[in-house]
Amino acid sequence: MAPSLPTSILLLFAVAIAFALNVTAATSPSPPAPEDGIRVVSAEKRIDLTGPIVKVFLTLKVHNPATSSDASHILITFTPAEAQHLAIVKATRAEGKRKKKVYVPLPVQPVDLAADVPNGARLYSVSLSAPLRPTETTTLEVFYVLTHSLEPFPAEIAQSESQLVYYRDSAVLLSPYRVLEQVTYLKTPSNRVESFTRVDPTARSGPEVKYGTYKDQLPYVYMPILVHYENNHPFAVVEELVRKVEISHWGNVQVTEQYKLKHGGARHKGVFSRLEYQSRQSISGASSFKNLLARLPPRVHSVYYRDEIGNISSSNLRSDSHKSELEFEPRYPLFGGWHCTFTIGYGMALQDFLFGSEDGRRFANLTFGCPLLNTVVDNLTIKIVLPEGSKSPQAVVPFLTEQHLETSYSYLDVVGRTTVVLKKKNVVGEHNVPFQVYYEFNPIFMLAEPLMLISAVLLFFVACIAYLHVDLSIGKSQTS
The missing domain is CATH 2.60.40.1730 (tricorn interacting facor f3 domain)
Known part of the structure; x- marks a missing residue:
């Protein structure tokens, strides 16, 4: 006896579903298989x-x-x-x-x-x-x-x-x-x-x-x-760090670092008592921190540390030919959820970081990462400002970073300075490794700024001489 029409439709529908499931199972991506037998x-x-x-x-x-x-x-x-x-x-x-x-x-x-x-x-x-x-x-x-x-x-x-x-x-x-x-x-x-x-x-x-x-x-x-x-270790998190490295072929490298720092641990609740904090530091505010340690390049000079209010004197620098350590304190201790911003600046001798390559180019050997110990940097931006007239810059970093070029202007610049910008997220101490920035530079461009100063002085003296020899007074007209 032939099945009724509804039964036939149901059977056909079931067969179609089974076929669809088989096709799906055959075409769906399977987990990647490692190399056989490992x-x-x-x-x-x-x-x-x-x-x-x-x-x-x-x-x-x-x-x-x-x-x-x-x-x-x-x-x-x-x-x-x-x-x-x-x-x-x-x-x-x-x-x-x-x-x-x-x-x-x-x-x-x-x-x-x-x-x-x-x-x-x-x-x-x-x-x-x-x-x-x-x-x-x-x-x-x-x-x-x-x-x-x-x-x-x-x-x-x-x-x-x-x-x-x-x-x-x-x-x-x-x-x-x-x-x-x-x-x-x-x-x-x-x-x-x-x-x-x-x-x-x-x-x-x-x-x-x-x-x-x-x-x-x-x-x-x-x-x-x-x-x-x-875990009472301070959770120091640098939300944003912008480091600007200005290279001058006149013998100096100037570094400026702008920090936005926060305590990323458990948020502080209640009222802060400075008296209790100073009298029982091992118990009161055990997870807070009031000082930081930065490892800077050796033989740094002209070091400064300031925030929006001005210079902060609570810092100590130990520097020699092998390393430099800057220990400093923010204006107030940081508890969980608290923020602070500050700037660190210093100079370095050019001969310690600028070298010549075999192909005739010059390259600056710098250090990536953050100098603050035991910190996490959420967003790091490094700007290497090359001397005016530099061409074909190339940054060689041992890991993946975002890179682009921009132009910076400073005193007595005419066409601006080529600036290599490197960006990276989630930076830790293991990223503090050397990297190189290669570029071409013609020494004739070193005469641009002195010639501009000499020309300005000459024009000033010419203007003064012309002013002294030109009679600008209004005289009376002579009548016959």
């Missing part, structure tokens, strides 16, 4: 939570089985939150044995994938200096820094209260490979750990919490953990 034999993750910035040291022992092909890169994985706050990531490969062992730096690049990855993971590729052949094993050392990853809780504290923070992570390593054995260590600044997630086996010894050892974990496994602990 296994992480052992993984050790050490998380340093002793300061306001999270530093992670990851050691991976990677094995390529005999059935696989050569591996030219190794993938490492970050959660979406980690990728958002990732300031810098470095990787090295151990080569040699025992006393001859050396660590070779390896390039690390984010992997731009259109396919969905489990748990929203973000992949980074570590390019190996030499392919990892079948049956070979190598060790990778990965170091990365996370900013704004500590969440104050409670979000507001009184002057006499300690600062407590949350840190979130995974007990096991989020990896695209099967991990045969792994362990995670978290180190806090003190023994005061309010609470932490237990994922057996879990152990705590003083300020350190250990997760693991875990055996044979599948790829992309994630076990969330939460650690609540005391």
Whole structure:
């Protein structure tokens, strides 16, 4: 007996849905597969939570089985939150044995994938200096820094209260490979750990919490953990730093740095008592800070420190031929949520930073990053003002930055000075590395300003002589 019309329609509709689901499953993007057969034999993750910035040291022992092909890169994985706050990531490969062992730096690049990855993971590729052949094993050392990853809780504290923070992570390593054995260590600044997630086996010894050892974990496994602990280190955050470096071929380099600083920790509530703060500094305002330390280039001179009101005398400079340290105090101590702005300026000898390249160009060897220790810079702008007449500028920075050119004007400038502008977000102390700015310069342009001054003086004297020899008085007309 033939099925009725409604039943036939239902059957046809069901077949169509099944076909559509099969097509969708066949065409939907699958998670990116790592190179065949790679296994992480052992993984050790050490998380340093002793300061306001999270530093992670990851050691991976990677094995390529005999059935696989050569591996030219190794993938490492970050959660979406980690990728958002990732300031810098470095990787090295151990080569040699025992006393001859050396660590070779390896390039690390984010992997731009259109396919969905489990748990929203973000992949980074570590390019190996030499392919990892079948049956070979190598060790990778990965170091990365996370900013704004500590969440104050409670979000507001009184002057006499300690600062407590949350840190979130995974007990096991989020990896695209099967991990045969792994362990995670978290180190806090003190023994005061309010609470932490237990994922057996879990152990705590003083300020350190250990997760693991875990055996044979599948790829992309994630076990969330939460650690609540005391952290009274000041959360110094530079919301914006603008550094202006003016290069003069007459022998000086002038640097001006404008800061917008805030305390990024738990917000201060209640009334501030300066008497209590000065009498019990170890207890009252334990998470605040009233002084900062800046490491400046060696042999700086003409150092000044001021804010909107004027010069601030509460500073101390220690300078020699190897380093310069400027210790200074804002006009008031900074508690959570408080802001201040100030300017630091100094001069440097040109011969210490300007050199000649083999192709005839000149280049300035400067330092990137922020001189303030243990700070995070949300937005950094560096402006290198080249001498007037400079051509073909090129900035060589060892990491990705935004770059563009603009023109600056100063005293006695005619056509303006070429200015190289570098911008970068989320800058930490590991970004304080040298970078170079190459440019072409004709020495004849050094005579432009002196000639302008000489011409101005000559014109002034000519005008004075003409004025003295011209009779501008009104005389009486003579009549016959």
